[in-house]
Amino acid sequence: MTILSEIIEYNKEFVNERKFEEYATTKFPDKKIVILTCMDTRLTELLPKAMNLKNGDAKIIKSAGAIVTHPFGSVMRSILIALYELGADEVYIIGHHDCGMSSIDTEQIIGKMVERGVDRSLFKTLRYSGVNMKDWLRGFNDVTESVKSSVDQVRNHPLMDRKVPVHGLVAHPDTGRLDIIVNGYDSIDEN
Ligand SMILES: [Zn+2]
Numbered sequence: 001m002t003i004l005s006e007i008i009e010y011n012k013e014f015v016n017e018r019k020f021e022e023y024a025t026t027k028f029p030d031k032k033i034v035i036l037t038c039m040d041t042r043l044t045e046l047l048p049k050a051m052n053l054k055n056g057d058a059k060i061i062k063s064a065g066a067i068v069t070h071p072f073g074s075v076m077r078s079i080l081i082a083l084y085e086l087g088a089d090e091v092y093i094i095g096h097h098d099c100g101m102s103s104i105d106t107e108q109i110i111g112k113m114v115e116r117g118v119d120r121s122l123f124k125t126l127r128y129s130g131v132n133m134k135d136w137l138r139g140f141n142d143v144t145e146s147v148k149s150s151v152d153q154v155r156n157h158p159l160m161d162r163k164v165p166v167h168g169l170v171a172h173p174d175t176g177r178l179d180i181i182v183n184g185y186d187s188i189d190e191n
Helices: 003-016 019-023 046-050 074-084 106-115 121-128 133-137 143-155
Strands: 033-038 058-063 090-096 166-171 178-182
Touching (some): 033 074, 090 143
Parallel strands (some): 090 166
Antiparallel strands (some): 166 178
16 A cells, blocks of 8 residues: 555545544634744644644744745745735744754755756756755754744845744754744834
8 A cells, every 4th residue: 555545545534534623723823823843753743732732823834944045935925925914923933953954965965866867967057047056955054043044034024024023943853842042022123
């Protein structure tokens, strides 16, 4: 049995037995927050539980390393849509210790791509068209610094509402403990 067929088989049972009922909610976040965090598998259930969030409480955006890669990329767009369209009032950037995006070796990733059949000359073409693979794939060395820089990037985005607090936190992937790196209430524009 493939993973896909396993999923589809379970899904039929889930729907037929109306297991979805306990998750009923709307597209508007009840706690009016939008979270950007990492795709790390250890955080999938742990982080919402550790924050006392249930289905419907928060908009949760995930990216490798909880990094905002581009001011006009899809992460930033999602944050802006959550704020302007879906009723979120606060932003939480939550990185974590032992992240797969820390100290990433971009040369090694490119090597693996080539090994799996990507044409090496493509990287030259990409460079000519303005895509620097090393910059694009790069993670971070220090999660605290990374969270701070993502907070700055969101807070200072030209399309941001200056009254929206942008918090920065670091989670422990085993215990769910959260440490505040940036308290967004300290630097909002009250006017
Ligand atoms: Zn991570």
